[in-house]
Amino acid sequence: MYLPTITDDTATCSAAALKLPCSTTATKACMQRKVSIGNHWFAICKAYAGYRTAAAGADWLHVLSGASRMKILLVGASGTLGQAVATTLGTHHQLIRAGRHGGDVQVDLTDDASVQALFAQVGTVDAVVATTGKLHFGPLGSMTPAQFNVGLQDKLLGQVRLALAAQHHLTAGGSITLTSGIVSAQPIRDGANATAVNAALEGFARGAACELLPRGLRINVVSPNVLVESLADYGAYFPGFEAVTAQRASLAYQRSVEGVQSGQVFNVW
Incomplete structure (x- = not known):
């Protein structure tokens, strides 16, 4: 899978689109990134990061972190x-x-x-x-x-x-x-x-x-x-x-x- 570097402009997070500030608890390329569902980075960051995030109008999204119940x-x-x-x-x-x-x-x-x-x-x-x-x-x-x-x-x-x-x-x-x-x-x-x-x-x-x-x-x-x-x-x-x-x-x-x-x-x- 292609994983862009953290400096990739497309990874920039818009805090206005989120219910939480764009802050921590991610890993590597997704550090400081909480991207919205519409951003192509969402699936990549969801997979690599152990955080919760939400897009505009959405309920809380529980991101899989090894023990999350689906x-x-x-x-x-x-x-x-x-x-x-x-x-x-x-x-x-x-x-x-x-x-x-x-x-x-x-x-x-x-x-x-x-x-x-x-x-x-x-x-x-x-x-x-x-x-x-x-x-x-x-x-x-x-x-x-x-x-x-x-x-x-x-x-x-x-x-x-x-x-x-x-x-x-x-x-x-x-x-x-x-x-x-x-x-x-x-x-x-x-x-x-x-x-x-x-x-x-x-x-x-x-x-x-x-x-x-x-x-x-x-x-x-x-x-x-x-x-x-x-x-x-x-x-x-x-x-x-x-x-x-x-x-x-x-x-x-x-x-x-x-x-x-x-x-x-x-x-x-």
Whole structure:
């Protein structure tokens, strides 16, 4: 990440835009800086500094300092990966678990109205995490457009739809974390749909990050290998791949939610 020096004019803080004077408790390039949400420095300083700040008209913003408790919406919480992520993040944060048929709230990511209703119900959150999405596995020679469309409509557009809605319901400094998979970079037999969908999700996050950063928001993707817990169902598709545990993969979600990076693909291979 590019981190300008402290002398960069764009880091100059306007006390008039803040509820607090522009004073201390920051680190390095963010010393003496309390920037407003509209300043592109906001996300950088938020990540590197252990202070609280507020922009004009906003409530107090609690900046992550290692122990700050966040309100996190986890979609796909009942799945194998989702359960592991819930265990990891739930240790220090408030989780709202969402699923198509269970959880604290229900949502169908293939339906616009359902996603909008989800955020109307949960309100503003500090982070949104998605660990869900269907794909089609099958030989290319017999694949139909309808079969290929399964992954496009469910995993790809479902997570994109969630991210597009989530951006309007995040606190300043909030984040979105999506899920792709190793086949985005390491194709497998019968996995053309999975490779296309996962690669598209990663491309979406890289592009979206450029527009979210000036608004003080982040987005990343976690790309796990096949899970040890899922080998019985998917192991035949991944010969020679070194499976990872769901718990190990869950640490990448913690890194995305609690970390400072944006536009990144966190590979767990």
